[in-house]
Amino acid sequence: MGLTTEFLEKEQITQVETENSEIFELKDCIGEGGQGAVFKTQRKNLLVKLSISRDNSLNKIKSIYRRYNNLRCRRDFPAYLAKPLCEIAPIERNDHIIYGYVMELMEDMVSINSLFRKNNENPLEYINRMGGIRRMYTILRKTAEILDKIHSSGYCYGDLNPNNVFVSSDTNYNEIQLIDCDNLMIASEFEGMIYYPNYGAPEVVKGLSSNNAITDTWSFAVLAFYTLRQVFPFNGLLVTEANSLNLSQMEAKAKFAELPFIDDEQGDNNPPSTAYPIDTMETSELKELFKQTFEKKQSPRERPALFEWIEALQHGENSFVICASCGAHYLRHKANKQCPFCDNTSLKACVVIQAYVQHGNYVELCGKQTIITQNNSAIIEIPFKEYQMLKVEMSFNNTDHKIIVKQLTSEEIPTKWVIERITAKAKTAILPPEMPIRFSAQDGIDNYLIFPSYTFKIDNNEEELHEATGIIRFKYRGTNG
Ligand SMILES: [Zn+2]
Structure with missing residues (x-):
């Protein structure tokens, strides 16, 4: 138990109230550090974070709350930050002040x-x-x-x-x-x-x-x-095998990163024991x-x-292969081609596909990576014009190692096909409407299908036009790998 939960228990505080008088029951503590503790509440997706101030100054809490308010108003932060939703009415007990806020968690x-x-x-x-x-x-x-x-x-x-x-x-x-x-x-x-x-x-x-x-x-x-x-990067044998006399000394050194990194090949006196x-x-x-x-x-x-x-x-x-025997995704090494989970060496043929859009040096992935195996296909969507997504159906034939690409608009689309490392030069590939085009693919090599660039405005009031390009990257992983 940490300082915050200990204090709350001693003071028998089991619920808190927001500044709008909404009550939150403190259920399980799901994490605690020097900065306070985070609790689940009776509301499934709402968490409460509580901290304790020892200098009993409400003014200090007010300035912290102004900072929360400022964070809440920032719209340029990624959506996946659980920002403070509303503040907890400060509770004064025994020269301490309990303060904090409510935050919203996504489902599940x-x-x-x-x-x-x-x-x-x-x-x-x-x-x-x-x-x-x-x-x-x-x-x-x-x-x-x-x-x-x-x-x-x-x-x-x-x-x-x-x-x-x-x-x-x-x-x-x-x-x-x-x-x-x-x-x-x-x-x-x-x-x-x-x-x-x-x-x-x-x-x-x-x-x-x-x-x-x-x-x-x-x-x-x-x-x-x-x-x-x-395992932590410095918790090798020097820590795990330290006798009780110098254990705390070794732990302190690990804390300050003063021990060798466990994977360090030169100073191999601190190898990993349980990693x-x-x-x-x-x-x-x-x-x-x-x-x-x-x-x-x-x-x-x-x-x-x-x-x-x-x-x-x-x-x-993008580098994983699929084991034909147990279905696990694993990293294959030249020296050891066995699946680490079942020792089998055969692979399930598949194509790994990722769509993304590039503007300037900035690359944004579109949706999640798609993996297709023999006999199934996938529809990949990539940004094509400012308000239009292009649908592309992809499948493959394992007998002749051909990747089959069919775009689903009614117009002809010119693309560039670039094969990594084999040739830096792009070939032109025209994708006619609804007609499958076959690309031959070498095992483990990245292919890029680059679609025509389009322009867009970041802000509708802005004059400046930005250029973006939709790209599909695909890689065939065969059975011979
Ligand atoms: Zn396996």
Whole structure:
């Protein structure tokens, strides 16, 4: 139990009232840190966050509430931030003030923390609960994208940890929502240091720097590492095998990131003891980002930026193969082609498809990644004109490795077909209305179908026209892989 829940229990506070006199019963506490505690309430999708102020100054609370109000009014924040909805009427008890706010959660969401591995549980149970390794990549990528949007508004999040990241409980959906956004601050105004144990950047934990976008990115890297490997980056054998005499010393060193990174090949005196296998969980691109982050731990500016994480995770989502025997999605290695879950080596042929729209250097994914297997097809929608989506039906024939593309408008559409690494030159491919066109595809190579660019206005009152291009990326994964 943390300080906030302890205090509420001692004072027998079981419900709070908003400033509009609406009553909220405090049910289960779903997360608690130095910043306060978050509770479920009698209203299914409404949570209450409570904190305690010890200096008994109502004026200070009023200024905090003005900040909540300011956050509530920001319309440029990503929709998936649970912003303060209304404030709790402050309660004064024993020279302390309890304050906080109500926030709205999307339907059927659970915290990532509640999904993490329980003691001695079979790793497969955890991976299944997360909806497979590929879904972990999607969850992490979307979390990074939300964080990146917060940073591009000039704010920083501050307290990223698995209690604050919520994900759809149904593994067929990948919604993400960040709660506990009251710490959101304009990065340059962040004065104190806040962090959740094990998630704070070393410069924040040591008190050398206040929170900023770089320290948020460190917390994200820890979240990604823990989600994939179920161990913290510095909790290797030096910590797990420390005897009781120097355990607290080793734990303190791990906290300040003063131990070697567990995957560090040079100083291999702190290898992982209980981590999930690196080759099963990480692509080579991710391995490199973790290495750069956790080996360059004391040089914040040398660490990878958030956009590099987003890109690597996105590439990762595209790199999985499907086991023909157990149906799991896994990362295949040249040296070891066995499925890590059933040891089978045969693959189920499939095509991985993702539509996105590019404007300038900005790439926005459209809908979720689609995977088709032999004998089924999918309709992919991509933005085609400012207010028009283009429907494209895609299927494939595994005998001749042909991808079949049919667009469903009544006009002829010229596209460019680019094959990654084989030729940088685009071929022109005309897609006639309702007529299937066949593209030959090599195993594991990305193909891009680039549609004609269109212009749009970001704001209707604005004169300036922006250009956007819809793109379908598809990759065939065969049985020989
Ligand atoms: Zn398998």
